[in-house]
Amino acid sequence: MIGHELGGRYQVIERIGGGGMALVYRAHDILLNRNVAIKVLRNQFVHDEEFIRRFRREAQSAASLSHPNVVSIYDVGQEDEIHYIVMEYIEGKNLNEIIKERAPLQVDESVRIASQICDALDHAHQNQIIHRDIKPHNILIGRNGRVKVTDFGIARAVTSTTITQTGSVVGSVHYFSPEHAKGVTTGEKSDLYSLGIVLYQMLTGVLPFLGESPISVALKHLQEEFEEPRLLNPLIPQSVENVILRSMRKNPEERYQSAKEMLQDLETCLLPERRSESKALFNDDEDEDRTRVIPAIKPMQRGLGSRGGGEDRMRREAEEPPAGSGKRRWGRPVLWISLTLLLLLAMGGVVWYVNAKLVVDEVAVPKVTEMSFEEAKAELAKVGLIAEEPALQEYNPNYEPDEVWKQSKDPDTIVKEGTHITLTVSTEKTLPQMIDLSGKPYEEAVKLLIAEGVEQKRITQDPRYSEDFPEGQVISSEPAVNSEYDPETATIKLIVSQGKETTPIPDLVGKTQADAKAMLEAAGLVLGEIKEESSFSVEAGLVLEQWPYEKGDTASPGEKINITVSTGYPPEALEYTYDVPVAPLAEGQKTKIRIIYADARKDGENQEWGTRTIAKSQKLSVNLVLAPNKDGSISVYQDGEFVETYTIRYSDAKNGTVPEPEPPVQHTPEPTQAPTDIPVSADPTIEPEILPPSTEGGANTETGD
Template sequence: MIGQDLGGRYEIISRIGGGGMALVYKAHDILLNRRVAVKVLRSQFVHDEEFIRRFRREAQSAASLSHPNVVSIYDVGQQDDIHYIVMEYIEGHNLNEIIQERAPLQTEEAVRIAQQICDALEHAHQNQIIHRDIKPHNILIGKNGRVKVTDFGIARAVTSATITQAGSVVGSVHYFSPEHAKGVSAGEQSDLYSLGVVLYQMLTGELPFHGESPISVALKHLQETFVEPRVVNPHIPQSVENIILRSMRKNPGERYTSAGEMLRDLETCLQPDRLNEPKLVFDNDAEADMDETRIMPAIGGALRDSQPSSGARPTPAGAGAAGAAGATGTAGAAPVQDEEPDEPSAAAQPKKKWVRPVVTVSVTLVIIALVFWGVRTVLAILDVPEVEVPYVVGQTEDEARKMLQDAGLRVEEPPVKEHRDDVENGIVFDQSKSNMRVKEGALIQLWVSLGPRMEEMPSFAESSYGDAVEALRALGVPEANIKKQEEHSDTDPGTVINQSPAAGEQFDPKKTNVTLTVSKGPATFKMPDLRGKNEEQARSQLQALGLRLTGDEVVYEPSFTVPKGEVMEQYPYAPGAEVTKNAEVTLTVSSGPPKDAIEYTYNVVISPAEVGGTSEVHIVYSDARGENIDWGTKKINNTKTFQVKLVLVPNTEATVTIERDGVFMDSSSITYDEAVSGEHPGTVFIPGFEMSNGFFQDETPPDGEQPENGETDDGERGRDEDRGRGKRDNRDGENGEP
């Protein structure tokens, strides 16, 4: 049945119990998404039409009950040869398990349980439903302490086919009422008698009657008195014992008239003023009206009463005449012949009065003895020795089987196997009929653990960490058992790149730690400075770092400042920026100056400001390479010539500015066209303040030349102009105006 769907709606999960007539399974109601209990009739009853008809009628009748202490009936159905009842699923234990575990119970707890059972019976009786099988096995105690009575109406459906079922008779005979044991109609008082037995067992831990066979127990319910509860457990209040004594009277007329009356008694029995009330005494404690031994009346008595009271018989009509004649003729003969048949002797008269009754009684006694002997003989043949059921919970399945077999018992096949988080695989976690004596060869049901429910680990590759956590929580993995590790990888940040346990492995969701390795994205490092390196050096360094050139090419651009073949720029990652492996980098490499650019040498001839002194010369120039480029600073103590390299391109102009000792001395410009045509002299002279022989002191003509004839005046005048300009420039510089 496990895994089967009944009615296309109830998915059978596991077996949770069973009896002589039905097996009970835990199931899932797919339509309403809830747990239910499904009771399925055993296969031997499916062909008993009368049983099935009464089963359905009584189940439907029980479904009409709606009470907080009654297990609700949800549905009744049939699928092929399977007849089933769907009812409320109670998470907890039945009362029999609680009694076996810790009886005797505290008086307050036992009374509270009895009150709830009685409340349920009152509701059922008001709806004309008699339970007829009240026993601890049919009382469920939920985890919240709520008492639920189950199996309403099922006991009524028992037919002659179930009389021999050990599960139904043996399991219930200890709770039979006397009228139930006799087979007569059982009413409301029958349920109250059974409730009294249950209360007796809760408070004493024992049953009121024991016997070697079900028949002997049933006879004790009819004929014998039980040991009073306070004799077994002196801690029971007298008021509570009185309830048991009254509910277990053999005469139904002396019990409670209704469940409501018994409930009211239970509600007040623990009040202080009732605890020590007088013991309940009945007028007819012998209960002689309940199947006491009677002497059967003599069969011949009636016959004797119908005969004449005297032994004389009527005289025939001719007797008087004959007697008279005999008296006159033959005296003495005739009277003797007439007296023998008509007048018996003194010994014969009593024989007629006692022989026949004695024979009748003797025959009756013989028959009774023969019947008694036959019954004892049959019972002796049928009576099987009882054995103690060993406690096998906690043993492996093989060990449990061996222990039960050694005790002369059998294991009901197959054992029920369920997943249990707290029990290892292969260990027995429950059994039927524990801590009791049963017939040798009886079947014992075992519940064996399959260990924690294992799940298959799904694959979280390429899933986000959040989605993976939600999937694990849906499988029952506690969030505390989910561990996160982060690593650099080429996948997107936040994506799962590895997991433990691996995908497809079986794991215990409640206990297994799951580790998810999550990508932090590619690893980053500092971008090196490639500027100033030649192209080959830059390519090698990029390859070593795992970086790639954009399009595997470089960009070449002309440059006046960067020598040809050197890296001028790197894009988009500046030096020191964070970069990841396989990132693309664009390099701009200098192709040198443009083709139409020219390099022009500009000569600066300059003397110290004073003869024999030292001056500091500072030159700044502007050309195609940029503005106000610092050529440098030099110290001189005599006339020196400095060369300034200028780069010119068409339509541009270069400028050279000279300072001496921080004073502006000269600024000269040259255009591209002047440089190409040679029109610009390309030299500037900065003399000192004194002249000798037409030249400044310590100054010699360039290249040692003397002024040519006819050029002296012009040359001197030119020098005078230059000197005057220098003086003016000097004065201007002194005034702070370059």
């Protein structure tokens, strides 16, 4: 049926219920764009005229009613062998599901539901319709709390000759009225009896009559008294119990005379002046339907009167000896004696049978708490008691799962054999699901968890980098969202964002390309674009520049770092070697010579060439790199005293016209003004530091002779 389109307008979506006669589906009315419920007659009954008539009667019965507490009928149809009824779709649950989940219900809620059912029955009865199958399964509770009575499948007009045919009792046996169980004509008061049982079940969580078979339950409706609801639930006011007691009288004449009368009682039973009213009493002696033991009828002795002569005559005739033999004389008394003995034996057997059926032994209820349900069931069976199945289930922190922690009758209570005992077993603790905290600030997430019952000391923080969540927001939790956890014991870990992960940028300048790549990979970065550029200051093959991040900056892992690699000196650069003449202060006297030069390298800054100790005049070669916009210069010091500066122009070096330097004069030089930008030792007696050999200047620090 799912996916089928009935009548060209009802698209069947899903199955939502069903009973013994029909299945119920949720469908969409394409024409009116609304959801509807469709009841479809089961396939096994499509050829049964009686069921088809009953099915159509439901539509006719409900369609004749228009009341806010009765499910509305929209349409009736037949397609091939599919008989269906289209009715109002109620979003919610039926009363049977609610009783299973939450029974016993609150008194005011139960009375409110019963009042709405009674109001619906009053409307139906005024329209000459008897429901005949009032039970929680046929009571729908919408999400707005509105009660809707449905399933008029066995309803019939009051004017019908009989509702229950011989050998065919229809309805739900646990909610039968006594007259319904007998198979006699049922009327409005039969619906009120069933409503009383529904109210009883809502307030106590149990049915008034239970048995091993439908027949045994029906007999209890006829013969037995139910346990008063206030004994099962002391919170029920006496005024509410009176409503139940009156509606469930076995004699219809003692019940409410109409649904309107019962509705008025329900609407006032919770008023303060009525809640503590006295218990309703009924005269059970006048109940003709009540089961009773009838004493044997004794024959009356006839008086001595005008008939005495006849009796004397019969006595005389009996005393006169018969004309026949002796055997004939004794035959008649023996026959009467034998018949009398047989009658007495039969009567004794009947009395014994009745006593066996009516007199039930009483037993003490054993204690079965702290046992498993099966153990408790067996323990009750030992003394002739019956454990109600299925057992009620409710979590109790002091008991293990499937362990009985409550019994409807206290231990040592005296009850009849065969009494049903309701047991409540503990279940696994119902655990809540972890709420979704992702995207919330950490402080707010902690407050929400505390509201759920988690102690703050059991909430921990785990900072992590995140590309998707700003700093301080919760990324996820452990336990994960929607997973079950125990707020009373669980430790909650919140994964909190530190923002995007960053790493310091290493200094790549002066490193080879291979070294730069290795350093970036070690930092979680990637070598990006590689450019080449000439340089006076950086050797060929070494990194000249890095961008867009420099040393000391930070970047996210995976970022690309670009570099510029030096190709060496530019084409216009000129390498020139200048021979510097040097001499000792006096021939044969050891003198320390220090040379400082400046050229196009390192932006023209002064650089140490080195020192050499000499004792005779000679020339020292200094390698220079000259550029069109940068000439070279060489300054010479003797024992820390400035001697002279030589300038080498780029144009002269390129044209080969650099003048030859004049040899220095060997005498103690007069103090002259040294260049201000050349470092000179303040104390001439302290020798300058001997620098390591320069690969660029070609100088040595060897001592010459």
